[in-house]
Amino acid sequence: MAKIELPHNWRFIAGLTESLSEEVPEDQRDRRQFDYNQVQPKIKWKDLLAKFVATETGEEESYSKPNSVGANIIKTGVKKVKLCCVIDSSGSMNEAVKKVYANLNNLLKQHAGEFYLIKFSHNFEVYKCTINGSYVRVDSVDSQKSSTPETGSMSKLFSQTIGSTTNFNPQLTSEIMKLVKKSYNVLIVTDNDITGSENMKEFRSLYQKAKRNIYLLADSHRTYVNILQGTQEIAQNITYIPED
Numbered sequence: 001m002a003k004i005e006l007p008h009n010w011r012f013i014a015g016l017t018e019s020l021s022e023e024v025p026e027d028q029r030d031r032r033q034f035d036y037n038q039v040q041p042k043i044k045w046k047d048l049l050a051k052f053v054a055t056e057t058g059e060e061e062s063y064s065k066p067n068s069v070g071a072n073i074i075k076t077g078v079k080k081v082k083l084c085c086v087i088d089s090s091g092s093m094n095e096a097v098k099k100v101y102a103n104l105n106n107l108l109k110q111h112a113g114e115f116y117l118i119k120f121s122h123n124f125e126v127y128k129c130t131i132n133g134s135y136v137r138v139d140s141v142d143s144q145k146s147s148t149p150e151t152g153s154m155s156k157l158f159s160q161t162i163g164s165t166t167n168f169n170p171q172l173t174s175e176i177m178k179l180v181k182k183s184y185n186v187l188i189v190t191d192n193d194i195t196g197s198e199n200m201k202e203f204r205s206l207y208q209k210a211k212r213n214i215y216l217l218a219d220s221h222r223t224y225v226n227i228l229q230g231t232q233e234i235a236q237n238i239t240y241i242p243e244d
Contacts, residue, residue, distance in 0.1 A: 036228045041239035045217055048239050049104050052187045052215040053083060053111040083108070084116040084141075084179050086172075088190040089162045096219040096241055100189050101158040116141055116179065121163030124172050129154065141178050166193035173206045180210040191219040195226040204231050211235065 043051065085104070087097055108115060109131045117127040117135070126143075129135040134149040135157060168190075176186055194203055207214055216238045218224040224240035231238075 036225045039225070039228055039234055041224070042234075042236045043239050045239050045241050046103055048215055048217060048237065049100070049107055049187070051237070052185050053081060053104070053107040055081065055185055081111045082115075082179075082182065082184040083111075084118065084176070084184045084186045085158075086118045086120065086176060086186060086188045087158060088121070088166055088188075088194070089119040089160070090121045090166050090191070090193065091161045091164050092193075093189070093191055093219060094159055094161060096191070097159045097189060098155070099241060100217065101155050104187075105154070116184070117157065118172070118175060119162055120166070120168065120172055121161065122165045122167050123163070124167075124175070125162060126175060127157065129157075141175050166190070166196070166199060168194055168199040168202045170202060173202050176206060177210065180213045184213065185215060186210070186213050187215045187217065189217045189219075190223070192223040192226060195223065195230050200230040203227075207231055207233075211237075217241065 087093070087100075089097075114128065114130050117129050118141075119125045119127070126138050126141055127135045128138055130149075132151075133154050134151045135154070136149045139145065179186060188203075193199065207216075211233075214237060216227065216235075218227055218238070218240040221240055221242070224238065227238060228234065
């Protein structure tokens, strides 16, 4: 990716470019020279959710039944949107996740039949979900094992906490990369704990490999700024939930 040459006293103002992601130049990476607090998101958080569920990732073909002439191929033009929501399920995220689900629920019904939900805290859990409210916990996103699906409150499944710490570890990033390689859109909802040293190291590595598939929603402006500083990029698909 080409470097952008900027004067040392220049502060970025959002909206000046249309590129997907701009890497911050080496000579601007000193926090004293580049003020990330001045960077405004290129997209509002509700618009990010809409973009996440609506980005098309593939095309299906259907076949008519054979007749005396022969089978005909019909290109339906139907696009499959493959989605995964990766939710920080530590206790501090409860209210933010409820807000996200309240806005995401109808969008999922419009654009997705099935989707993955990965909840992470001190460890992580993987669920395969349907929009009618059924879900099954699986060992991995590529697991072939099946069990009886449960049916319950999808809102509760999203917002229920599973721990008090945040551990964005290599096993979690491996699961996410499996889906990225299958052209899934991945929404990550998290708080400032992801900016801790080891967590940020893992997230930064994931983001560099899969930035076109990653949609990140931070719980606050503080988290947003620290994520930009940690990744050292101004990205179109990173934003935050503003305070009420």
